[in-house]
Amino acid sequence: MVLKIGVIGTGAIGQDHIRRITNKLSGGKIVAVTDVNKEQAKAIVETQNLDAKIYDDGHELIKADDVEAIVVTSWGPTHEEFVLAAIEVGKPVFCEKPLAITAEGCKKIVEAEIATGKSLVQVGYMRRYDTGYRALKNVIESGKIGEPLIVHCAHRNPTVPDTYTGDMAIVDTFIHEIDVLRWLLNDDYVSVQIVAPRKTSNALEHLQDPLIVLLETKQGIRINAEIFVNCQYGYDIQCQVVGETGIANLPEPSSVVLRSEAKLSTEILVDWKDRFIDSYDTELQDWINSTLKGEVNGPTAWDGYVAAVTSDACLEAKESGNIVPISLEERPEFYNKNLIVVEKI
Numbered sequence: 001m002v003l004k005i006g007v008i009g010t011g012a013i014g015q016d017h018i019r020r021i022t023n024k025l026s027g028g029k030i031v032a033v034t035d036v037n038k039e040q041a042k043a044i045v046e047t048q049n050l051d052a053k054i055y056d057d058g059h060e061l062i063k064a065d066d067v068e069a070i071v072v073t074s075w076g077p078t079h080e081e082f083v084l085a086a087i088e089v090g091k092p093v094f095c096e097k098p099l100a101i102t103a104e105g106c107k108k109i110v111e112a113e114i115a116t117g118k119s120l121v122q123v124g125y126m127r128r129y130d131t132g133y134r135a136l137k138n139v140i141e142s143g144k145i146g147e148p149l150i151v152h153c154a155h156r157n158p159t160v161p162d163t164y165t166g167d168m169a170i171v172d173t174f175i176h177e178i179d180v181l182r183w184l185l186n187d188d189y190v191s192v193q194i195v196a197p198r199k200t201s202n203a204l205e206h207l208q209d210p211l212i213v214l215l216e217t218k219q220g221i222r223i224n225a226e227i228f229v230n231c232q233y234g235y236d237i238q239c240q241v242v243g244e245t246g247i248a249n250l251p252e253p254s255s256v257v258l259r260s261e262a263k264l265s266t267e268i269l270v271d272w273k274d275r276f277i278d279s280y281d282t283e284l285q286d287w288i289n290s291t292l293k294g295e296v297n298g299p300t301a302w303d304g305y306v307a308a309v310t311s312d313a314c315l316e317a318k319e320s321g322n323i324v325p326i327s328l329e330e331r332p333e334f335y336n337k338n339l340i341v342v343e344k345i
């Protein structure tokens, strides 16, 4: 069986996903694309030699008879309408983060999905598919370091474009830690405070960079997370879990250990696309496999909602400097199921 997929948004990650579904993964076929930039949509169909129709807009694509499932890779503010439209016609939808740009929008999606009684929505939080994070989660769940007490983590980008706004440090960048840490710890957040060290001279005028995010979880775990988007030296993701009897670190990406010119060195990646390339492949292969079985294995609309509520609190904390409570309703029974172990591609 082959899943007939329509893609809304043929920009950077949309093209990446089209290429991986077409050339690397199995079980999926791109049969439809759309983008407000029609030339760009046409170009990917031609360069990838797709047997795919170019639709005028996302809603037409979603309703098309030959589209069985949808991938939303358009700009964040458009996600809510497309995900709701996919739910309305009962079609599975993989939505890149964010699920919606407001918690209210995410809640609408949660309510609409529950009303159908069918699991339809997966959100593109790919770090849950990273082999390093999965190994770290296995160590925590094995009890080898005792109960987790503290997490130290860092999300460092070498630079960001001029269009990068202060809020994007949370809604576009830190959002990955917000999702992966609650999955890693099987916990939820109760409060957040954000403090700022002196600003790097390498940051644009309007950015406060770096930032330190202090999160507390329901189980009393304390997380201190650095967000540094102009670190210059590379794309560096760190995560250290301090437990009662030991410490577990997120593995570094594999790299040749070079001895030359009286130096011992390893490479540091500079692009997030390279750091998580395998995670995107595993994530989308799992989505195709699960969708063909009528399941959602990955991050759900509820996870998208929790991320939105948490990032809203982070934005408030960033502005006020205060400790901001994070209050969440109980997770609906509809979303209470264990993540099925990711099948190897």
Ligand SMILES: NC(=O)C1=CN([C@@H]2O[C@H](COP(=O)(O)OP(=O)(O)OC[C@H]3O[C@@H](n4cnc5c(N)ncnc54)[C@H](O)[C@@H]3O)[C@@H](O)[C@H]2O)C=CC1
Pocket (backbone or CB within 6 Å): 008, 009, 010, 011, 012, 013, 014, 034, 035, 036, 037, 040, 057, 058, 073, 074, 075, 076, 078, 096, 097, 098, 124, 125, 126, 172
């Ligand atoms: N999971 C991850 O690690 C990543 C997720 N993303 C997310 O993916 C989304 C897209 O990001 P990029 O590809 O970097 O942006 P991009 O700007 O390169 O591509 C977005 C595309 O969507 C199109 N578009 C915008 N509104 C549209 C509409 N109403 N209908 C059809 N097409 C529309 C634009 O013309 C553009 O081609 C964002 O939400 C971003 O947060 C992006 C990069 C990494």
Ligand SMILES: O=C1[C@H](O)[C@H](O)[C@@H](O)[C@H](O)[C@H]1O
Pocket (backbone or CB within 6 Å): 157, 172, 173, 176, 272
């Ligand atoms: O969504 C993304 C990318 O996935 C990177 O992981 C982040 O570092 C980047 O800031 C954000 O745009």
